[in-house]
Amino acid sequence: HVQLVESGGGSALAGGSVRLSCAASGYTYSSICMGWFRQAPGKKREGVAAFESDGSTTYADSVKGRFAISKDNAANTLYLQMNSLKPEDTAMYYCAADSVLNSICLPPRLPYFANQGQGTQVTVS
Numbered sequence: 864h865v866q867l868v869e870s871g872g873g874s875a876l877a878g879g880s881v882r883l884s885c886a887a888s889g890y891t892y893s894s895i896c897m898g899w900f901r902q903a904p905g906k907k908r909e910g911v912a913a914f915e916s917d918g919s920t921t922y923a924d925s926v927k928g929r930f931a932i933s934k935d936n937a938a939n940t941l942y943l944q945m946n947s948l949k950p951e952d953t954a955m956y957y958c959a960a961d962s963v964l965n966s967i968c969l970p971p972r973l974p975y976f977a978n979q980g981q982g983t984q985v986t987v988s
Contacts, residue, residue, distance in 0.1 A: 865888075867978060875985070890960060896968035896976075898958075913969055914932045915968040923970045948985075953987045954984075960976060961977050965977065
């Protein structure tokens with residue numbers, strides 16, 4: 864049973880930074896895709912950034928150049944460094960994971976991954 868626990872959300876001013884963490888456990892996938900998606904009130908879920916086990920990363924156009932996804936394999940923890948924040952980045956951010964055999968490792972697919980965390984709120988004002 865895959866468990867994903869997000870942390871690091873909070874409030875920030877526009878132009879500021881926030882770092883999210885996702886601690887993963889219980890998976891046995893040899894090749895895994897992990898990533899972040901978000902959902903703002905009244906809006907559809909939006910894939911933000913994906914990280915594949917070979918180290919490749921992809922980003923939604925809305926965050927490219929401002930957000931950076933990374934993973935500490937020893938700690939089984941995924942990170943999302945969010946810089947130059949904008950009010951439109953306000954949302955609940957969720958961590959997602961799945962085997963690359965089951966899912967395409969691209970941001971638009973992240974909201975459909977089988978394993979998702981409970982989310983952490985980021986508010987930018």
